[in-house]
Amino acid sequence: MLTVRYFAGARAAAGVAEDQVPPGCTLHQLTATLVARRGERLGRVLGTASFLVDGLAWRDRDRPLPDPAVVDVLPPFAGG
Amino acid sequence: MIAVTEAPLDLAAHERAVVDPAAGAVVSFAGVVRDHDHGRTVRWLEYEAHPSAEAVLKEVAAVVAADPAVRAIAVSHRVGVLQIGDVALAAAVATAHRAEAFAACARLVDEVKARLPVWKHQVFADGTDEWVNCP
Numbered sequence: 001m002l003t004v005r006y007f008a009g010a011r012a013a014a015g016v017a018e019d020q021v022p023p024g025c026t027l028h029q030l031t032a033t034l035v036a037r038r039g040e041r042l043g044r045v046l047g048t049a050s051f052l053v054d055g056l057a058w059r060d061r062d063r064p065l066p067d068p069a070v071v072d073v074l075p076p077f078a079g080g
Numbered sequence: 081m082i083a084v085t086e087a088p089l090d091l092a093a094h095e096r097a098v099v100d101p102a103a104g105a106v107v108s109f110a111g112v113v114r115d116h117d118h119g120r121t122v123r124w125l126e127y128e129a130h131p132s133a134e135a136v137l138k139e140v141a142a143v144v145a146a147d148p149a150v151r152a153i154a155v156s157h158r159v160g161v162l163q164i165g166d167v168a169l170a171a172a173v174a175t176a177h178r179a180e181a182f183a184a185c186a187r188l189v190d191e192v193k194a195r196l197p198v199w200k201h202q203v204f205a206d207g208t209d210e211w212v213n214c215p
Contacts, residue, residue: 008128008199009214044215057130074130078212079157079198080111080169080189 003070004034010049010073012043023067027051027058030065050074081154082141084134086200087139089158094172097151100198103174105181109189111169113162117212121205127159127168130197140195144188149180155188 004019011017014034021033033042051058052072053065065071091110096171098106105106115122130136143152155171171188175181200212 007130007197008201009211011212013214023144048215052132072130074197075199075211076213077194077197078214079127079196080193 001068002065003031003068004030005070005072007072007074009075010042010045013045014038023065023069026060026062026064027071028061030071031061045075046073048076081156082134082138083156084129084137084159085156086158086160086183088138089156089167089170091167091170091172094154094156094170097154098172098174100151100174102176103151103181104176105178106172106174107178107181107185108171109169109185110167112137113164113166113168115164122164123203123205124163125203126161126201127157128199129157129159133157133159133197136196137192140191141188144184144191146164147184148181149175149177150184151175153184153188155192157196159198184193 002021002023004021006014006017021030031046053069081094091108095108097107113125141155144150145153151174153173158168171185173181173185173188175184202212203209
């Protein structure tokens, strides 16, 4: 199972802090599943977000995600 | 002194933390909560950090500290609810000469803003709110 953790504006857009998604998908497929479940507002955030998989940056949208895995959705940073 | 913390930040403590007999220059920076953004009045804001934020802050500080001109670095980011005038980011850099200290402190702040997984939630006077930089 994949655990998706939403942070900050991603959490606000999703309306929840976490989602559970069946494994066996790429990041591209995962984001499509999340948009279908939570709506286009989350889709806009996912389009600008970066992703961590089990704590490490994950940039390849077409490689299968590990199972199990924790996928963190990080909207654009706004510190300082 | 490198931390992501809910406690109020003390800029003078950061300056003291970089004192070094070989350093002729200490440049410090305070990022302060202001009462307006894009023409709108800000009432208060809240910073949220990813659990990795302090580790990332240490990496960023190490990158800037790798410059042989840099004698010492202190940098902290505050999280949680902040009021107007509160310090959100405190940074201090010590070098032998002033030009290097200004440059290194500016680089440190730029790198923190670019790389630190921290987010800012602004609440405006009209009751609306936004996550800064988030579509």
